[in-house]
Amino acid sequence: MREIDYISAQSVSEAAALLNDHGDRARVIAGGTDVIVQVREGRREIDVLVDVKEIGELTAIEYSAGSGLRLGAAAPCYQIYGNAEVAEAYPGLIDAVRMIGSVQIQGRASVGGNLCNASPAADSICPLIVYSVTCNVQGPNGSRAIAAEDFCTAPGQTAMTQGELLVSLDFPAPKANTGAFYLRFIPRNEMDIAEVGAGAFVTLDASGATIESARVALAAVAPKPLYVPEVGDHLAGKTISDELIQEAAEIAQNAARPISDMRGTAEHRKHLVAVLTRRALNGAIARAREAN
Numbered sequence: 001m002r003e004i005d006y007i008s009a010q011s012v013s014e015a016a017a018l019l020n021d022h023g024d025r026a027r028v029i030a031g032g033t034d035v036i037v038q039v040r041e042g043r044r045e046i047d048v049l050v051d052v053k054e055i056g057e058l059t060a061i062e063y064s065a066g067s068g069l070r071l072g073a074a075a076p077c078y079q080i081y082g083n084a085e086v087a088e089a090y091p092g093l094i095d096a097v098r099m100i101g102s103v104q105i106q107g108r109a110s111v112g113g114n115l116c117n118a119s120p121a122a123d124s125i126c127p128l129i130v131y132s133v134t135c136n137v138q139g140p141n142g143s144r145a146i147a148a149e150d151f152c153t154a155p156g157q158t159a160m161t162q163g164e165l166l167v168s169l170d171f172p173a174p175k176a177n178t179g180a181f182y183l184r185f186i187p188r189n190e191m192d193i194a195e196v197g198a199g200a201f202v203t204l205d206a207s208g209a210t211i212e213s214a215r216v217a218l219a220a221v222a223p224k225p226l227y228v229p230e231v232g233d234h235l236a237g238k239t240i241s242d243e244l245i246q247e248a249a250e251i252a253q254n255a256a257r258p259i260s261d262m263r264g265t266a267e268h269r270k271h272l273v274a275v276l277t278r279r280a281l282n283g284a285i286a287r288a289r290e291a292n
């Protein structure tokens with residue numbers, strides 16, 4: 001058994017300095033539901049775990065109807081869905097945080113950890129993309145913002161560079177006539193990760209009949225969570241109909257580049273993309289009409 005140093009950082013700058021000093025040999029630990037498993041299984045060789053849960057900015061959940069949500073990267077899922085205002089304002093995020101693992105996992109797991117782990121199948125990343133979330137990162141050279149769709153670059157890889165950590169996630173303020181929805185298909189009924197996931201966000205006109213704009217993102221069908229701007233381009237300005245939603249689903253299907261693995265074949269994943277995109281869009285439209 002190898003010894004690993006555990007350091008509980010008390011500030012963002014202390015955490016960034018530790019990460020910078022140790023390079024690839026250090027990792028942040030938030031909930032630990034990914035990183036502890038990876039270290040124990042020998043999938044990550046590290047010397048230092050930098051705990052960030054004592055840092056106020058990383059665990060804060062700050063919401064106001066006017067300015068939106070600033071979600072601390074290490075805030076656990078249960079505190080997100082347990083916050084009535086956040087749950088009401090961002091139901092598409094709540095869809096995802098309620099399905100990560102189990103109640104026990106949700107007591108530890110964070111959205112920041114889900115994002116930084118950069119699994120193509122991660123459940124919360126599609127909602128981050130469709131909500132147009134900005135990821136606030138800080139490192140030895142200061143802070144910068146990364147759009148959620150640009151954060152993951154490959155399986156397990158992110159746009160963060162040495163010494164950087166994710167501090168918070170900024171969600172735009174909720175607006176009238178908008179709605180978001182996330183769902184996934186898992187091959188078994190018990191705890192599992194997505195064979196395919198789909199998230200959608202729509203802005204409707206005041207009558208609720210026309211889509212002004214839309215965003216769709218897919219999980220587990222590409223090397224990283226996949227933003228599909230072509231769907232939004234096709235839907236913008238069009239009257240909602242079953243045919244239109246079906247066209248959008250087929251555009252998403254064409255954009256998907258799935259592989260076959262233990263959870264499903266590429267062919268089955270392609271089939272699922274159309275089904276789930278249709279349901280995600282219809283779910284988002286229904287919520288936008290309710291939010292009217």
Ligand SMILES: Cc1cc2nc3c(=O)[nH]c(=O)nc-3n(C[C@H](O)[C@H](O)[C@H](O)COP(=O)(O)OP(=O)(O)OC[C@H]3O[C@@H](n4cnc5c(N)ncnc54)[C@H](O)[C@@H]3O)c2cc1C
Nearest residue numbers: 028030031032033034035101109110113114116122123166
């Ligand atoms: C039984 C089980 C079931 C699961 N089910 C699901 C599921 O249904 N859906 C799903 O998407 N995932 C699932 N997971 C995976 C995991 O729970 C999630 O990815 C979770 O959100 C990770 O959050 P965490 O806080 O535990 O991350 P950690 O394990 O603490 O960190 C994950 C990775 O991100 C890095 N990291 C964390 N925070 C930061 C930060 N602020 N800045 C820089 N790097 C950071 C860490 O160094 C590590 O590499 C499951 C895991 C288990 C063990």
